Amino acid sequence: MKRLIRYALLVFVILAAGYWAFKPAAVPVDFGEVSKGTLQVTVNEEGRTRVRDRYVVSAPLPGRMKRIELEPGDPVVAGKTIVAQFQPSDPALLDVRTRGELEARARAAASAAGGARADRERIRADLAFAQSDLKRARALVEQKVIAAREMEGAERQVETLTRSLQSAEFAVRTAEHELEVARASLIQSRGRGAAAISLYSPVNGVILRRLKESEAVVPTGEPLVEIGDLKDLEIVSDLLSSAAVRVQPAQPVLIEQWGGDHPLNGTVRLIEPSGFTKISALGVEEQRVNAIIDFVDPPEKRPRIGDGYRVEVRIIVWSRNDVVKVPTSSLFREGDDWAVYVVNGDRASRRRVQVGQRSGLEAEITTGLATGERIIVYPSDAVRDGVKVRARS
Numbered sequence: 001m002k003r004l005i006r007y008a009l010l011v012f013v014i015l016a017a018g019y020w021a022f023k024p025a026a027v028p029v030d031f032g033e034v035s036k037g038t039l040q041v042t043v044n045e046e047g048r049t050r051v052r053d054r055y056v057v058s059a060p061l062p063g064r065m066k067r068i069e070l071e072p073g074d075p076v077v078a079g080k081t082i083v084a085q086f087q088p089s090d091p092a093l094l095d096v097r098t099r100g101e102l103e104a105r106a107r108a109a110a111s112a113a114g115g116a117r118a119d120r121e122r123i124r125a126d127l128a129f130a131q132s133d134l135k136r137a138r139a140l141v142e143q144k145v146i147a148a149r150e151m152e153g154a155e156r157q158v159e160t161l162t163r164s165l166q167s168a169e170f171a172v173r174t175a176e177h178e179l180e181v182a183r184a185s186l187i188q189s190r191g192r193g194a195a196a197i198s199l200y201s202p203v204n205g206v207i208l209r210r211l212k213e214s215e216a217v218v219p220t221g222e223p224l225v226e227i228g229d230l231k232d233l234e235i236v237s238d239l240l241s242s243a244a245v246r247v248q249p250a251q252p253v254l255i256e257q258w259g260g261d262h263p264l265n266g267t268v269r270l271i272e273p274s275g276f277t278k279i280s281a282l283g284v285e286e287q288r289v290n291a292i293i294d295f296v297d298p299p300e301k302r303p304r305i306g307d308g309y310r311v312e313v314r315i316i317v318w319s320r321n322d323v324v325k326v327p328t329s330s331l332f333r334e335g336d337d338w339a340v341y342v343v344n345g346d347r348a349s350r351r352r353v354q355v356g357q358r359s360g361l362e363a364e365i366t367t368g369l370a371t372g373e374r375i376i377v378y379p380s381d382a383v384r385d386g387v388k389v390r391a392r393s
Contacts, residue, residue, distance in 0.1 A: 026390040032377040041318035047237030051228030059222040060181040076201035086197040109182040113175035120168040127161040205229035235293040244289040257312040265296040341376040350385040
């Protein structure tokens with residue numbers, strides 16, 4: 001009897017050892033959780049800053065240019081700062097045809113200056129009319145006659161015309177300087193003295209680049225310096241054409257990786273209507289479209305950003321609060337549908353879900369999951385419906 005009991009115990013131990021030896025082990029996985037919060041869908045791309053209005057000062061006539069003492073970054077004042085000086089060449093004898101051409105050039109410059117002034121006055125009148133429209137729109141909004149969106153359109157029109165007026169002012173100054181250059185060329189060509197000619201800065205700003213430095217004899221039209229205002233910067237970012245169709249003017253932009261410890265705010269001003277072909281780093285031809293982005297933050301919050309600096313932009317094309325969301329790494333395809341593995345107790349349960357908007361890291365779940373449920377992220381091939389799982393150590 002005792003021997004029978006010992007045999008029975010031995011068989012039980014062998015069977016128990018076999019069960020534990022061949023029992024399926026729990027699959028180690030990473031757990032996540034269904035949460036509710038803000039979801040933003042963005043178009044991410046690199047960009048570079050550039051001065052909105054760039055001016056190149058060039059040689060008005062052939063002659064000997066004196067050494068340019070201004071350095072890149074030096075401030076200049078419109079009409080006061082001398083950026084270059086010329087000692088003109090000895091005047092040549094002119095025939096009737098050459099003198100007539102120079103006089104016609106001066107008259108053309110005078111006409112261009114008059115046209116620029118007329119364009120400035122037209123824009124100024126349009127701006128005055130837009131400002132009166134904005135004043136009326138604000139009164140109507142206060143009376144709740146029109147929607148606030150119409151007032152926002154009037155405000156945008158006033159802002160656009162204000163910038164156009166600034167550009168028109170610059171155009172008038174440039175035309176007036178070109179007129180002065182044409183007249184100076186005519187005077188020197190007629191041999192009325194050989195005094196040095198001073199070139200003044202056409203706008204307020206800083207020296208961006210010094211294209212010529214040492215004293216040298218230069219021909220007419222030789223570029224000398226580039227001038228721009230670093231407070232008036234914009235960002236140009238070349239987007240894939242498939243992403244550019246989702247971007248619209250006035251969409252908010254987060255500007256990151258610019259060198260500061262916080263992102264800057266921007267807004268899309270323009271999506272250029274024409275694209276271009278660009279070869280990627282992998283040698284693939286891509287169709288790209290330039291997006292022009294304005295800074296919203298004042299220059300004081302970006303004091304050290306200059307022309308041609310690299311930044312990263314995130315254009316927010318969709319945003320909503322109180323969204324049920326999961327990490328995109330938890331989603332996988334099941335036929336034509338999306339699915340996730342939900343953890344019930346210690347076992348995985350496959351569940352189909354409806355996915356809405358998606359960003360790079362998170363996805364909106366419209367149906368199929370509730371806030372607080374545990375899910376499996378990065379599910380491996382070992383994870384199946386009903387399999388036992390445990391947290392990865």
